[in-house]
């Protein structure tokens with residue numbers, strides 16, 4: 157376990173995930189070209205992304221169940237095939253309907269990938285390594301966005317729509333070859349228990365009834381969406397049009413977002429492996445940080461100062477790696493035979509919250525504009541702030557759900573003899589220990 161072969165298998169899985177994130181985000185950088193190609197307006201184009209995310213979210217449970225039954229390799233392979241077909245379809249499509257069919261295939265293939273790559277970890281690595289590797293999987297995968305924004309966008313500009321999307325399809329074809337050649341479910345061939353539909357239903361129900369799975373779901377729900385919404389759709393127009401940040405400054409803030417995610421991921425992974433009883437406390441701390449920064453930005457008189465916007469970006473960026481803690485709940489509270497199923501349940505949370513927030517912000521902006529409350533600017537600062545405040549409602553609901561489920565989790569743990577001491581007590585004990593260590597040091601100094 158954990159030898160060279162394990163790193164190669166996991167590394168290949170991560171490359172497949174990075175390629176999936178490239179396919180996921182490639183349409184986002186082709187908005188202007190898509191408007192021309194399909195002669196479509198903004199709302200028609202938004203259907204492409206909504207359909208893709210809906211398919212992704214809807215497939216999480218079936219995929220989670222499947223990965224436990226057929227293993228991750230086959231699903232990573234099938235995911236790459238679907239994404240290659242989807243991008244070919246998009247490359248050749250000339251109508252909105254045909255284009256959406258392409259994105260639907262991409263969403264389906266994407267849905268198969270992440271859960272399957274996480275499922276490789278417990279088969280190949282010791283459990284103490286998994287929190288950091290989970291974080292690294294997320295971080296490296298997110299670099300797929302950079303592939304979309306830099307080489308893909310350049311190819312789109314230079315060679316046009318069909319060439320760019322056919323090349324993206326080529327990347328997924330490469331993932332197919334790599335998956336066939338390198339990825340194996342486990343170091344040794346393992347007999348897979350034959351599970352019928354009834355057993356699958358039972359396993360799904362067991363994963364859902366496990367409060368640790370639901371703690372993961374709500375953790376993912378609460379801290380993943382604010383960053384996703386900001387980066388995928390509303391962040392740039394908010395910074396530039398509402399807060400008056402110049403485009404170069406806005407791009408720098410978006411880059412800071414990626415950098416903070418990369419630096420903080422491994423740190424959070426280490427925290428999780430050292431303090432497994434304080435994982436939800438970290439999730440709640442990140443959620444409070446995001447809510448606090450948003451409140452300060454939204455309540456600022458006039459445009460928010462740059463230092464405050466920078467702080468907001470840092471808090472939002474922590475949400476990505478913070479949401480990976482959710483998968484650790486799925487893994488540690490479920491037997492490995494149900495891990496895929498539990499991971500699928502958890503992964504729905506952030507994507508549902510993101511869809512609700514993205515749509516809600518758009519609707520609020522439209523309503524305020526239609527009622528004449530935004531003057532002649534859809535993105536007026538006052539209106540955008542009201543719309544962005546909608547996220548605080550979702551954050552509060554998520555945090556409340558975490559607190560409620562956590563109580564059940566801790567009660568169950570106490571029944572099994574694991575008591576989580578209140579944070580107050582732990583901090584007081586730690587202060588006393590430090591005081592004692594200091595006074596011991598002073599006494600030793602005096603007697604020397």
Ligand SMILES: N[C@@H](Cc1c[nH]cn1)C(=O)NCC(=O)O
Pocket residue numbers: 270271294295297298380417475476477479480503506
């Ligand atoms: N939390 C994200 C991944 C992530 C890690 N760091 C920033 N974002 C997640 O849930 N990913 C699922 C997926 O399919 O990408």
